[in-house]
Amino acid sequence: MLKSYTMNPGPKKPVRVRLAPSPTGSLHIGTARTALFNWLFARQNNGKFILRLEDTDKERSEKKFEKEIQEGLKWLGLTWDEGPILNQDSYLGEFGSYRQSERIEVYKKYLQKLLDEKKAYYCYCTKEELEAERQAMIAEGLSPKYNGHCRNQINPKSDREPQVIRFVTSETKIEFTDLVRGKVIFDGSLFGDMVIAKNLETPLYNFAVVVDDEEMKISHVIRGEDHLSNTPKQILMQKALDFETPIYAHLPLILAADRSKLSKRYAETSLLDYREKGYLSSALLNFMALLGWHPEGDEEVMNLQEMTEKFDIKKIQKSGAVFSPEKLTWLNSQHIKNLSNQELFSILSAELKKKNILAEKEFLLKLIEIEKNRLKTINDFIPQTSLFFELPDYEAKLLKWKDETLPEVETSLLKSLGAVEKMSEKEFTAENIREALDSVVDSTSRGQIYWPLRVALSGQKASPDPAEIGSIIGKKETEKRIKLAIEKVTNTRENRYDQSS
RNA sequence: GGCGCUAUCGUCUAGUCUGGUCUAGGACGCUAGGUUCUCAUCCUAGUAACACGGGUUCGAAUCCCGUUGGCGCUACCA
Numbered sequence: 001m002l003k004s005y006t007m008n009p010g011p012k013k014p015v016r017v018r019l020a021p022s023p024t025g026s027l028h029i030g031t032a033r034t035a036l037f038n039w040l041f042a043r044q045n046n047g048k049f050i051l052r053l054e055d056t057d058k059e060r061s062e063k064k065f066e067k068e069i070q071e072g073l074k075w076l077g078l079t080w081d082e083g084p085i086l087n088q089d090s091y092l093g094e095f096g097s098y099r100q101s102e103r104i105e106v107y108k109k110y111l112q113k114l115l116d117e118k119k120a121y122y123c124y125c126t127k128e129e130l131e132a133e134r135q136a137m138i139a140e141g142l143s144p145k146y147n148g149h150c151r152n153q154i155n156p157k158s159d160r161e162p163q164v165i166r167f168v169t170s171e172t173k174i175e176f177t178d179l180v181r182g183k184v185i186f187d188g189s190l191f192g193d194m195v196i197a198k199n200l201e202t203p204l205y206n207f208a209v210v211v212d213d214e215e216m217k218i219s220h221v222i223r224g225e226d227h228l229s230n231t232p233k234q235i236l237m238q239k240a241l242d243f244e245t246p247i248y249a250h251l252p253l254i255l256a257a258d259r260s261k262l263s264k265r266y267a268e269t270s271l272l273d274y275r276e277k278g279y280l281s282s283a284l285l286n287f288m289a290l291l292g293w294h295p296e297g298d299e300e301v302m303n304l305q306e307m308t309e310k311f312d313i314k315k316i317q318k319s320g321a322v323f324s325p326e327k328l329t330w331l332n333s334q335h336i337k338n339l340s341n342q343e344l345f346s347i348l349s350a351e352l353k354k355k356n357i358l359a360e361k362e363f364l365l366k367l368i369e370i371e372k373n374r375l376k377t378i379n380d381f382i383p384q385t386s387l388f389f390e391l392p393d394y395e396a397k398l399l400k401w402k403d404e405t406l407p408e409v410e411t412s413l414l415k416s417l418g419a420v421e422k423m424s425e426k427e428f429t430a431e432n433i434r435e436a437l438d439s440v441v442d443s444t445s446r447g448q449i450y451w452p453l454r455v456a457l458s459g460q461k462a463s464p465d466p467a468e469i470g471s472i473i474g475k476k477e478t479e480k481r482i483k484l485a486i487e488k489v490t491n492t493r494e495n496r497y498d499q500s501s
Numbered sequence: 502g503g504c505g506c507u508a509u510c511g512u513c514u515a516g517u518c519u520g521g522u523c524u525a526g527g528a529c530g531c532u533a534g535g536u537u538c539u540c541a542u543c544c545u546a547g548u549a550a551c552a553c554g555g556g557u558u559c560g561a562a563u564c565c566c567g568u569u570g571g572c573g574c575u576a577c578c579a
Contacts, residue, residue, distance in 0.1 A: 020579090021579090022578085022579050024578085024579075054579065055579095056578090056579080057578055057579065059578090060578070060579085123577095127577070130577090138502075141502070141503090142502090142503080143502075143503040143504070143575075144502095144503085144575075145575090163577070164577050165577095178506095181506070181507090184505075184506080185505090186504075186505070187504075190503075190504060190575090191504095191575095195576080195577055197577090198577055199577095202577090204576090204577075204578085204579090205578070205579045206579090208579095209579090224573090225506070225507095225572080225573060226572095226573055226574070226579090227573090227574090227579090228505065228506065228573070228574075229504075229505060229506090229573070229574040229575075230574080230579090232505095250506085252506095252507085252572095253572070253573075255571095255572080257511090257512080259571060259572070260571095260572085261572085261573090287513095290513060290514080290528090291513070292513090292514095293514095294513080294514050294515070294527095294528095296515090297515095297527090298515090298526085298527045298528075299527095299528095300513090300514095300527085300528055300529090301528095317513090317514075318506075318507060318508090319506085319507045319508065319571085319572080320507080320571080320572060320573090321512090321513065321514090322511095322512055322513075323512095323513095324512050324513065324529065324530085326512085326529060326530055327512075327513065327528080327529045327530080328529095329529095330528090330529060330530085331529090333541095333542090337542085371541095372542090373541060373542040373543085374540075374541045374542075375541090376541095384541095401538075445538085446537085446538055447537095447538040447539085448538085449538080450537095450538035450539085451538045451539070452538090453538085454538060454539065455538095455539085458539090460539085460540085461539065461540080462539055462540035462541080463539070463540065464539095464540080464541085465537095465538085465539090466538080466539095
């Protein structure tokens with residue numbers, strides 16, 4: 001007769017959620033999104049967001065990744081209420097350490113309790129024996145699981161060393177209600193007695209999680225869908241230990257374009273690399289939220305504050321979401337536009353400093369004003385504004401508007417020069433330049449004047465308005481660049497056959 | 502293979518619970534047009550989807566069953 005465990009939410013506990021990454025790699029974009037949803041949920045419910053480092057795998061865990069994870073979360077503004085402190089090595093708090101490798105005594109206590117109560121046992125079977133058994137079961141077409149050989153210590157094999165500690169897995173149906181998926185049922189009889197520790201001092205993931213979630217009074221476990229099949233196993237252990245089962249919410253995974261697991265081959269998976277590439281944390285946050293969730297209404301560009309107001313965990317999508325670099329980039333440009341010039345200034349001046357480029361505040365502010373709409377990433381700024389610092393080299397033929405001839409270009413440049421020369425340094429604003437230019441423009445074609453002038457001032461085929469450029473580089477530099485262009489034209493004409501015919 | 506999750510434009514999604522107002526809405530992308538000296542911005546328009554097959558019903562994207570596809574887990578990793 002199968003008995004079945006049903007999860008009852010029980011009395012309302014204060015909301016405490018956690019992010020539990022393993023420091024075995026950089027902060028993955030998927031982990032960052034999990035952090036976001038946890039954070040949002042905590043904020044909405046007046047709860048606490050806890051960061052816990054799951055470093056029970058001694059071989060793969062590294063301190064530098066612990067630091068990176070924290071740095072990434074800080075950059076996103078996803079601050080945690082409890083847990084490690086950046087640049088501080090000891091992580092002690094109300095619940096002891098938030099680093100699993102420093103909580104061995106806690107796990108040991110519960111491990112011993114299970115052992116004493118015969119809810120767990122030492123297994124003496126060797127890896128080789130287990131593997132042979134596994135293969136045999138697969139050959140028979142069965143789902144491979146441990147046969148329970150050592151469960152009742154039928155044959156203590158006293159000449160051997162214990163290999164691992166196994167949990168007595170009850171053969172029951174396990175049912176729980178997932179906040180995003182609804183009711184989920186697993187059959188415990190398919191699991192077999194699982195290994196929960198290598199020995200008393202070396203617990204494994206599934207066990208450590210159960211202990212920590214209880215000890216740290218976690219109310220809601222919001223994590224990736226890859227943990228969905230761990231959940232029934234963890235629930236079984238909670239029952240054995242007489243722990244309360246938290247409420248679960250399993251998030252859909254982030255996928256690559258071919259719907260496979262998001263890997264480096266397809267897009268950058270490390271969060272901090274997006275900072276390097278010139279993405280704003282607010283854009284990343286916005287983008288990650290939109291992967292699996294959508295606010296009511298049509299407005300998709302949001303900051304953290306707005307997301308906190310609109311977020312609804314019950315509205316989370318059930319199936320995986322493909323990562324779209326294009327949308328991320330678009331969102332980034334939108335967030336850049338929403339920044340005030342002052343905010344952009346702080347970001348960009350830091351950027352310039354890194355590259356040892358000196359610029360005065362007033363000058364930078366002017367550049368920001370005209371470049372803001374042209375930026376997709378912060379990193380675009382330096383290459384796009386280099387023309388204001390130094391005129392790039394260009395070919396004379398670039399000065400030609402449509403199919404005009406070089407002599408016509410020269411005439412046009414001469415007109416521009418004349419208009420500019422009449423102005424004083426003081427009245428050299430974009431608006432005034434435009435006015436002066438318009439007075440020499442032939443009503444049929446502004447391009448005839450504007451194009452060659454723009455190329456003369458920028459050296460590029462795509463750039464901001466020549467009047468804008470002129471106002472920033474100043475009257476003297478403007479005249480200098482126009483004269484240079486005229487020079488280029490005449491040199492080309494002298495040294496080559498007339499190409500106009 | 503077994504178990505679990507899942508399925509609306511190329512992509513992210515609204516709509517599904519509480520069938521009709523859905524000739525399926527928005528966003529990204531793409532295309533065209535407008536503004537314009539160029540690029541970008543901005544504006545307008547277009548493009549394009551209910552996986553398939555049954556059933557229930559006067560009526561199904563929406564409810565039920567099946568099929569197929571995708572993903573996850575199946576470790577002495579997390």
